[in-house]
Amino acid sequence: MLKLYYAPGTCALATHIALEEADASYEAMRLDFATQGQRTAEYLAVNPKGRVPALVTDQGILTETPALLVFVAQSFPAAELAPLSNPFQLAQLQEFNSYLCATVHVAHAHGRRGTRWVDDAGAVEAMKRKVPATMTECYELIERKMLKGPWVMGERYTICDPYLFTISTWLEGDGVDTGKLPRVVEHRQRMLTRPAVKKAVAEEGTQLP
Amino acid sequence: MLKLYYAPGTCALATHIALEEADASYEAMRLDFATQGQRTAEYLAVNPKGRVPALVTDQGILTETPALLVFVAQSFPAAELAPLSNPFQLAQLQEFNSYLCATVHVAHAHGRRGTRWVDDAGAVEAMKRKVPATMTECYELIERKMLKGPWVMGERYTICDPYLFTISTWLEGDGVDTGKLPRVVEHRQRMLTRPAVKKAVAEEGTQLP
DSSP, X not given: OEEEXXXXXXXXXXXXXXXXXTXXXXXXEEOOGGGTGGGXXXXXXHOTTOOSOEEEEXXXXXXXXXXXXXXXXXXXXXXXXXXXXXXXXXXXXHHHXXXXXXXXXXXXXXXXXXXXXXXXXXXXXXXXXXHHHHHHHHHHHIIIIIOOSSBTTBSSOOTHHHHHHHHHXXXXXXXXXXXXXXXXXXXXXXXXXXXXXXXXXXXXXXXXX | OEEEEEOTTXXXXXXXXXXXXXXXXXXXXXXXXXXXXXXXXXXXXXXXXXXXXXXEETTEEEEOHHHHHHHHHHHOGGGOOXXXXXXXXXXXXXXXXXXXXXXXXXXXXXXXXXXXXXXXXXXXXXXXXXXXXXXXXXHHHIIIIIOOSSBTTBSSOOTHXXXXXXXXXXXXXXXXXXXXXXXXXXXXXXXXXXXXXXXXHHHHTOOOO
């Protein structure tokens, strides 16, 4: 059986929701970041990067959200979470998820984990100050150009939706004025009507804005 | 016909090599970052993010290296650049490429594009100072745990190889001691024996260490 390692408030929620949408059999394994649960020898043996999510499968351990989301879609094709046999459409999904992973999540991380990239305390504070602007810029692009509606890719719900939802729950905490992002906010609310989202959010105790 | 927008010295080289490996018909469109070629109205109409790579296809425009690499592999299956029908193996490839995209490339970018994340000149300098350490940490993980050899995924050459090669050409410029990364250096040299790599490198005028 699959085992998903997650911590509340992290991007692992996206994979957690996808597993629920796919009706997968899995066990959710909670780590506590407050007590550095991701840095124990036991967990570093699972994921040497010391991060979540990590998915233990019968064939080995997988990490990185964009990889896990396609893995879930491909392992549970009946759920139709991605247009797997259409190279262009699949690339559009992956393009969106890559943007979330490498640009949006990274912009957010500068408010929490600045010491990844600097040793200087003043520079850490300088990073925190810019997070509202960088996250706003990312989300204005999502609002205007990327989110087709009602779901990210249009009429079909896909693996992009739980990932966008997860990062969208961080917006108010990052100082973003969500009043200027009506379509993103509507997407977030629409997600919360789905049973799979409700279940994963309840299990993690996700703090919703 | 496909059109690949690239600029020399960027991660677009990975997709450029993959297109060569796939024996694809494509046109390589060069942008000059020194004159802000990625910020012209003409290019922003292609890619509103103002970055490379961007791939113009008959169906529309695609961006983001991990998405483009799977797109090339799936569009030209005869080249066998990815285990597309094996969910676990494909996820392993994507896991590696996600790490390059969201962690390694991001670590590198702190040396060149710090103003993405801070407005303060001192903080930009603080970021530059840490690049050798963060890039070394990333590459030690690649050297010890990720690069199976002779290719990234083992015996089979895949879309991970051009991506690793591309970022590995930046190591000396990022102040990394490559003497401690013999397997990575060997991979870089092995790549340079491939006709597809030679051709893309020559066309871009890639500066090799």
